[in-house]
Amino acid sequence: MVEAITTIDKAGRVVIPKEIRDRMNLAEDSALLVAETDGGVLILKKLDIKEIADRLRVELKGKDVDEVARRIETESNDRVRRGERPKALRG
Numbered sequence: 770m771v772e773a774i775t776t777i778d779k780a781g782r783v784v785i786p787k788e789i790r791d792r793m794n795l796a797e798d799s800a801l802l803v804a805e806t807d808g809g810v811l812i813l814k815k816l817d818i819k820e821i822a823d824r825l826r827v828e829l830k831g832k833d834v835d836e837v838a839r840r841i842e843t844e845s846n847d848r849v850r851r852g853e854r855p856k857a858l859r860g
C-alpha cells in the first residue's frame with residue numbers, strides 16, 4: 770500500500786500522487802467515489818463506469834428506466850429532508 774501526504778487547493782481539488790494514480794490506473798476524468806467515515810477518514814474508491822453500466826443494464830432490463838429514476842430521486846429527496854446520510858457515507 771502506498772501512502773502520501775497531499776494538500777487541497779483553493780478550488781477544493783486534491784492531487785493524487787502520480788505513483789498512486791499509476792498503480793490504480795487513474796487518469797483525467799476517472800470517476801471516484803468520495804466518502805467520509807465517522808473516524809474522519811476520507812475514502813476515495815475508483816468507480817468502473819462500464820461495470821456500473823453493465824450491471825444497471827441487467828438490473829433494469831424490462832423496466833421503465835424513467836420511472837426507476839423518478840423513484841430514486843423521490844427517495845433521495847425524502848431522505849435528505851429527514852436528515853439521513855447517504856448509505857455510502859454511513860459509518
